[in-house]
Amino acid sequence: xxxxVSTDAKTDVVDVTDxxxxxxxxxxxxxxxxxxxxxxxxxxxxxxxPRLLEDIDRFVAGLVPDEGWxxxxxxxxxxAHLRALLVGPDVTLPVRDGGLALGxxxxxxxxxxxxxxxxxxxxxxxxD
Ligand code: ZN
Numbered sequence: 001x002x003x004x005v006s007t008d009a010k011t012d013v014v015d016v017t018d019x020x021x022x023x024x025x026x027x028x029x030x031x032x033x034x035x036x037x038x039x040x041x042x043x044x045x046x047x048x049x050p051r052l053l054e055d056i057d058r059f060v061a062g063l064v065p066d067e068g069w070x071x072x073x074x075x076x077x078x079x080a081h082l083r084a085l086l087v088g089p090d091v092t093l094p095v096r097d098g099g100l101a102l103g104x105x106x107x108x109x110x111x112x113x114x115x116x117x118x119x120x121x122x123x124x125x126x127x128d
Contacts (some may be wrong), residue, residue, distance in 0.1 A: 040089035040114035042087030080114030
């Protein structure tokens with residue numbers, strides 16, 4: 001299963017917990033992996049409090065200098081690749097009785113590093 005997410009800015013953080021949850025079959029136990037099929041976006045688990053999402057956005061934007069990279073000679077987005085490298089392309093979560101076994105404050109967040117774009121997230125469920 002896969003789903004798409006639209007992002008609104010060069011760097012952006014979008015809560016995709018509901019889309020991942022919808023991919024999990026009723027009553028299943030095991031793990032679910034959410035994987036972004038991109039080299040300039042990633043996924044993480046953290047809190048989806050709106051001000052924190054802005055903080056994450058600002059933090060990710062500040063991780064890497066915007067200019068001065070060799071790949072920029074090709075398509076100008078080396079900074080986005082390097083930010084995504086630090087975010088990582090996937091998360092794996094436990095599944096219990098068809099639900100995501102997340103902590104109370106945990107959400108699955110897509111981190112955009114080269115938007116705005118439409119991103120694709122693959123979701124794979126493995127049963128115990
Ligand atoms: Zn590139």
